[in-house]
Amino acid sequence: MSSLSMTASDTLVLARRNLMRIPRQPDLLIAYTVQPVMFTLLFVYVFGGAIDSGPFDYVDFLIPGIIVQSIAFGGFVTALGLSEDVKKGLIDRFRSLPMSRGAVLAGRTFSDIALNCLSLVVLFAVGFAAGFNFHDATAGDILLGIVLVLLLGYAFSWIFALVGLYSSSPETANSIGFTLIFPLTFASSVFVPAATMPDGLRQFAEANPFTTISDAMRSLWLGTPAHTDVWMSFVWCFGLIAVFAPLAIARYRKVAAK
Amino acid sequence: MTEDAIVVEGLEKSYGSVRALCGVDFSAKTGTVLGLLGPNGAGKTTAVRILATLLEQDRGTARVAGLDVKRDAAALRAKIGLAGQYAAVDENLTGFENLEMVGQLYHMPRKEARVRADELLERFGLSDAAKRPAKTYSGGMRRRLDLAAALVYRPPVLFLDEPTTGLDPRSRLGLWETIEARVAGGTTVLLTTQYLEEADRLADRIVVIDHGNVIAQGTSDELKSEIGGERLELTLADRDDAERAAEVIAEMALDRPVIEDGVVHATMRQRSGTIAEAVRRLDEAGVGVDDIEMSRPTLDDVFITLTGHSAEDADDDDDDAAEEQPREEVRA
Numbered sequence: 001m002s003s004l005s006m007t008a009s010d011t012l013v014l015a016r017r018n019l020m021r022i023p024r025q026p027d028l029l030i031a032y033t034v035q036p037v038m039f040t041l042l043f044v045y046v047f048g049g050a051i052d053s054g055p056f057d058y059v060d061f062l063i064p065g066i067i068v069q070s071i072a073f074g075g076f077v078t079a080l081g082l083s084e085d086v087k088k089g090l091i092d093r094f095r096s097l098p099m100s101r102g103a104v105l106a107g108r109t110f111s112d113i114a115l116n117c118l119s120l121v122v123l124f125a126v127g128f129a130a131g132f133n134f135h136d137a138t139a140g141d142i143l144l145g146i147v148l149v150l151l152l153g154y155a156f157s158w159i160f161a162l163v164g165l166y167s168s169s170p171e172t173a174n175s176i177g178f179t180l181i182f183p184l185t186f187a188s189s190v191f192v193p194a195a196t197m198p199d200g201l202r203q204f205a206e207a208n209p210f211t212t213i214s215d216a217m218r219s220l221w222l223g224t225p226a227h228t229d230v231w232m233s234f235v236w237c238f239g240l241i242a243v244f245a246p247l248a249i250a251r252y253r254k255v256a257a258k
Numbered sequence: 259m260t261e262d263a264i265v266v267e268g269l270e271k272s273y274g275s276v277r278a279l280c281g282v283d284f285s286a287k288t289g290t291v292l293g294l295l296g297p298n299g300a301g302k303t304t305a306v307r308i309l310a311t312l313l314e315q316d317r318g319t320a321r322v323a324g325l326d327v328k329r330d331a332a333a334l335r336a337k338i339g340l341a342g343q344y345a346a347v348d349e350n351l352t353g354f355e356n357l358e359m360v361g362q363l364y365h366m367p368r369k370e371a372r373v374r375a376d377e378l379l380e381r382f383g384l385s386d387a388a389k390r391p392a393k394t395y396s397g398g399m400r401r402r403l404d405l406a407a408a409l410v411y412r413p414p415v416l417f418l419d420e421p422t423t424g425l426d427p428r429s430r431l432g433l434w435e436t437i438e439a440r441v442a443g444g445t446t447v448l449l450t451t452q453y454l455e456e457a458d459r460l461a462d463r464i465v466v467i468d469h470g471n472v473i474a475q476g477t478s479d480e481l482k483s484e485i486g487g488e489r490l491e492l493t494l495a496d497r498d499d500a501e502r503a504a505e506v507i508a509e510m511a512l513d514r515p516v517i518e519d520g521v522v523h524a525t526m527r528q529r530s531g532t533i534a535e536a537v538r539r540l541d542e543a544g545v546g547v548d549d550i551e552m553s554r555p556t557l558d559d560v561f562i563t564l565t566g567h568s569a570e571d572a573d574d575d576d577d578d579a580a581e582e583q584p585r586e587e588v589r590a
Contacts, residue, residue: 006365013362021350024391089344093407096310098335099363257313 007100014094014107018081019114028077032119036070037126043191044130051192056222060135063127064145064217065190068210070123071149072185074116075157078108079173082164091256105252109157116153120146136223145220148233152213155240161248165255189214209236261324263288263415263446264309268318271304278304280470281318286448286463288414291441293461294450295561301470302450306419309448310340323415323446336364339408342419347403349393353384356392356403357410364411371410378406382436398429405436416440418449422456434460454557464557468565482555488529489553490536492522495546503545507536516562523559526552 022028043066044059053061085091085104094104134142160177167173187201188194188210197205205211216233219226264286271279279301286292294302307313309322311331320327325334347356354375361371379388382402387395392403401421408416418437422430437460441447451457457464458478465475474481490511494503497520504515507524510532515524526532533550540547 009365010363013359017348017351017355017359020355021348024350088349089342089346090348092307092312092344093340093346093360094363095312096335096338096340097360097363098332098365 003100007103007106010100010103011106011110014103015111015114018077018108018111021081022077022115031076032074032115033122036066036119036123039070040066040123040126040130047191052196053193056135057131059127059131060133060222061193061218062191063123063130063132064221065214067120067123067127067149068152068214068217069185069190070119071116071153072156072210073177073182074119074153075109075112075160076177077115077160078112078157079160079164079167079177080170081108082161083167083170083173086165086255087169095256102249105161105248108161109154112157113150113154116150120149134221137221141220144230145217148213148216148220148230148237151234151237155237155244158241158244158248162244162251165248165251184208185210209233209240212236261321262286263290263323264292264448265321266305266309266318267320269305269308269315269320270317271301271308271313271315277470279308279315282465282467282470282472284465284472284475286446288446289441289444290462291437291447291449291460293457293464294448294467295452295454295457295461295464295557296450296467297452297565300467302467303419304470305467306340306342306417306448306450310338310417311335336411337413337415339411339413339416340419341401341405341408341417341421343421343423347392347400347407350391352389352391353379353395353399353403354388357406360407360410366411374410378409382406383432396429398425398432401425401429401433402436405433409440414445416445416447418447420450420452422451422453430456454561458557466561466564473564474560478557481557481560484560488526488532489555489559490522490524490526490532491549491551491553492524492536492540492547493549494520494522495548499545502543503540506539506543506545509539510536513563523562525555525559525563 022032040062043062048058048062051058051061085094091104095101137145159181160173163176164173167176188205188208190210194202194205194211212229213233213236215224216226216229218224219229262285264284266282266284268281268283269279270277270281282301282305284292284294294305296302304313308315309320309327311327311334314328322334323337325337327334348359351359354372357375357378358368358371361374362368364371366374376385376388379385382405384399384402384406387399392400395403405418405421408418421437422433425433434456437447437449447460449456449460461478463475463477464481466473466481474484476484490507492503492507494500500517500520500522503522504517504524507515507522511524511526513525515522517523529552533552537547537550
């Protein structure tokens with residue numbers, strides 16, 4: 001077998017293995033389905049009435065943002081899974097097999113894409129049910145938005161891979177994810193327009209890539225002025241991948257060769 | 259092809275300033291079991307990880323199934339199986355799915371991987387649990403699944419790192435029988451263990467390592483006769499008499515008697531008449547005897563003689579050292 005087809009085949013075997021655990025772990029299934037639904041309902045119906053979202057209904061403003069947040073966190077299962085694999089010795093088993101060395105991380109990040117597609121379907125379903133509509137969006141714009149958000153999810157898979165490989169346990173991975181990365185999504189235009197925030201926080205939010213990407217999604221799906229947001233979002237995603245993929249791979253090599 | 263299945267020469271490995279292996283040599287003939295015996299931290303696992311291509315040595319060479327572990331690592335992985343104390347199975351997959359996945363990662367066609375998975379589950383008595391996630395398995399079942407995963411591709415060389423540590427006696431016996439069946443089929447096995455009984459039963463040859471050095475090797479019988487002599491074990495009516503009893507016994511012994519938990523152990527000059535003579539002398543010295551017994555040396559005796567501590571107590575080494583520290587200060 002050529003090394004390329006070996007890598008592809010091993011990656012698929014491992015991606016399938018990663019996905020098989022989801023329906024068996026109710027907490028993960030809830031994280032990917034019920035949680036985004038709850039967040040959407042909470043913000044649309046509880047907070048939404050009090051939030052000034054300019055010319056749009058709050059649900060229209062919210063859905064692109066909440067999709068960005070949920071998909072960015074889609075890779076979280078990679079952090080949990082990798083720290084478990086290291087702890088339980090599965091990485092050793094894989095490394096003792098005549099399989100592709102890159103397949104463990106590739107399998108993780110690819111299975112995240114599949115999971116994120118599932119999340120996206122759930123989020124669109126609840127969004128439309130709550131009254132979300134695209135405004136002035138061509139099919140191409142909608143598709144570009146979906147590609148962008150999946151790319152963001154892929155970039156975050158590498159960040160979470162690194163988190164998982166630095167965590168001594170799935171619990172540590174969990175707390176790193178939710179204390180360091182989760183707040184970043186709130187100090188951005190994911191849920192409210194950055195312009196409404198006090199000085200200091202506002203500047204931070206405007207520089208936050210979550211703001212850039214949420215605004216890019218809104219320009220694609222709601223027809224708001226794009227400025228530089230769309231292409232800057234792609235720069236951010238590729239930049240995150242360019243930084244975190246090599247870091248995760250280097251860390252994997254180090255962890256695995258202990 | 260008369261080369262030994264495992265040949266290790268001058269293997270060295272350090273982690274920072276800690277020397278895990280300080281140049282070890284050993285070999286195993288094809289179709290035999292080599293037991294790597296030693297306490298925790300002796301370097302057994304490091305040796306296995308190097309042989310299984312998980313870790314690169316600093317110096318020395320190792321060849322497995324005729325292949326160099328460093329240069330031919332990729333080719334070697336198709337010829338080895340690895341199982342151990344951590345039972346590396348995916349807990350969220352069923353037993354069947356675990357084995358199917360491993361088969362596919364050996365690049366077996368999926369259909370063949372499935373047939374093989376069923377075959378192994380049947381042989382390891384896991385057929386009934388085949389469709390249950392591995393997290394519902396008992397410790398013994400997990401180990402069996404782990405071992406089955408190592409056997410998926412019928413590797414000619416099998417590495418078992420403390421395969422029965424933490425198992426109940428019944429599961430341990432079951433696993434031993436499975437390993438024996440593999441060896442009867444021609445597989446070469448390298449087994450690490452801290453249980454002397456396990457090495458005694460399974461291993462054709464035993465390599466004793468401690469602090470990264472090989473301190474003895476040979477068959478179980480060779481090791482026992484190397485330290486020689488008949489072993490005397492003396493249990494006293496009053497533990498406080500141990501020192502005095504040891505002095506009495508010393509006159510009849512080949513070496514200095516060792517006191518462990520109030521029981522006196524010694525290697526005696528001869529077997530006949532020793533018990534009667536010992537009891538008489540102890541009686542004269544006013545030491546009450548609760549039980550006295552003579553036996554051929556066990557591997558445990560070998561281990562104590564070689565390392566100065568028993569194999570399964572080795573964990574306490576550090577505690578002993580820590581306890582000795584204040585005593586020194588008091589003396590000073």
